[in-house]
Amino acid sequence: MVSTNNLKNGMTVKIDGKLWKIDYFQHVKPGKGGAFVRTTLKSVPDGKTVDRTFRAGEDLEQAIVTRTELQYLYQDGENYVFMDTSTYEQTFVPGEVVAEAMKWTKESDVIELTFHEGQVIDFTLPANVELEIAETEPGVAGNTVSGASKPATLETGAVVQVPLFVNIGDRVKVDTRSGEYLSRA
Numbered sequence: 001m002v003s004t005n006n007l008k009n010g011m012t013v014k015i016d017g018k019l020w021k022i023d024y025f026q027h028v029k030p031g032k033g034g035a036f037v038r039t040t041l042k043s044v045p046d047g048k049t050v051d052r053t054f055r056a057g058e059d060l061e062q063a064i065v066t067r068t069e070l071q072y073l074y075q076d077g078e079n080y081v082f083m084d085t086s087t088y089e090q091t092f093v094p095g096e097v098v099a100e101a102m103k104w105t106k107e108s109d110v111i112e113l114t115f116h117e118g119q120v121i122d123f124t125l126p127a128n129v130e131l132e133i134a135e136t137e138p139g140v141a142g143n144t145v146s147g148a149s150k151p152a153t154l155e156t157g158a159v160v161q162v163p164l165f166v167n168i169g170d171r172v173k174v175d176t177r178s179g180e181y182l183s184r185a
Contacts, residue, residue: 002062004037004054012044012116014061015052019044019121027056044121045097065116067124072105082113093120103158104129104176125176130185131155132171139164149181 002013007025014020020041029035035056042049054060070082070091079092080102093113095102101123105111109129114122136152149161152172160174162181171185 001059004058004060005056007037007039007060012063012065012114012121013041014063015041019063019116020050021122023049029056044116063116065114065121067112067114069110069112071110072102072107074107075102082111085110091120097121098123101125103156103179104131104174106131106156127177128173128175128182130171130173131158133162133166133168136162136166136168138167 002011005027007013007022009022009024011022012019013022021044022039023042024040026038027035028038037054037056037058039052039054040049041052068084071085073081073083073090075081075095076092078095080095080098082091082093083089084091091113097120098113101111104125111126112124113120114124131154133152134155137150139150148164150164150166151159152162152166153159154172154174158174158179160172160179160181162172166172166181166184173182173185174180175182
């Protein structure tokens with residue numbers, strides 16, 4: 001159990017039998033009445049966000065989670081296969097859990113997976129990744145409007161908007177949180 005006075009961002013708690021990750025919390029002590037804690041909770045399996053208020057000092061059940069860095073090996077049907085580089089143990093992860101992460105992950109990349117009771121429930125990606133442009137239209141000379149961009153397909157299959165001067169084979173840096181082009185690599 002963990003008191004609402006000791007909550008931290010990123011902590012995972014169990015409320016009504018469901019897992020929730022604390023995205024944001026604020027301890028509020030008004031002039032009148034008792035203190036309370038405002039939280040923004042993100043449902044771990046499906047990503048829904050909910051705002052919820054708790055009384056200060058109220059106890060919540062803390063979920064025991066472990067975070068492990070695993071190397072992505074290959075896709076096996078609907079599942080993705082990851083390997084622990086120290087024990088060489090392979091883990092099969094359902095596609096719906098890591099589908100968002102796989103847009104930015106290529107074979108042999110290492111990402112952090114979060115486990116609860118032996119099941120993968122979440123992932124953590126680096127803030128940005130370097131990927132190669134697999135397909136894009138050539139930039140047309142004279143098409144030099146300030147800030148002009150074109151769609152480009154990356155080696156992982158993700159599509160991002162890039163400047164006109166970027167060509168097939170170029171390596172680009174992409175923000176994994178927003179999916180935006182940052183720079184050439």
